[in-house]
Amino acid sequence: MAVSTALQEAFNRHINAEFYSSYLYLSMSTYCDSIDLPGFAHWMRIQSQEEYDHAMRLLTYLEDRDGRVTLLPIEQPPIEFDAVEDVMRQTLEHEQHVSHLINQLYAVAAECADFASQVMLQWFVNEQVEEEKTARDVIASLDKVAGRSDALLLLDREMGARTLAPAAA
Secondary structure (H helix, E strand, C coil): CCCCHHHHHHHHHHHHHHHHHHHHHHHHHHHHHHCCCHHHHHHHHHHHHHHHHHHHHHHHHHHHCCCCCCCCCCCCCCCCCCCHHHHHHHHHHHHHHHHHHHHHHHHHHHHCCCHHHHHHHHHHHHHHHHHHHHHHHHHHHHHHHCCCHHHHHHHHHHHCCCCCCCCCC
């Protein structure tokens, strides 16, 4: 059974939001690279790839449900930030925004009584809890090393050790 028109439109809007997230984190990555924090740049590049994977997961799901994918324009992300702390605070704010968008998408699936979509979207609900916690943890680490360049360099090295998690089924 195909998804409803309302749910199809909601999925397309959210696919766009996930592609924007990927683009935003790629921009943050290039900023971190420009201020000589290659570990943070790497971390953000991995984050960008995860968001791209999320968009593709939704896109594939919509196709599997015989929905029509409509790719929308991707807004240009910011390219300048005040410091790496600003990058991470904006990351947390963005992840909170994405959580809100996921909740809205889930609500449309519930209104349409589309149980398959609700089950699929539960993974995204859980993922957002993890995304917000991770951003808060990095911010807490940055707060602890504030003003200590040697500690920031160690934290940067730690951020550079991040690997891309295998895509969930």
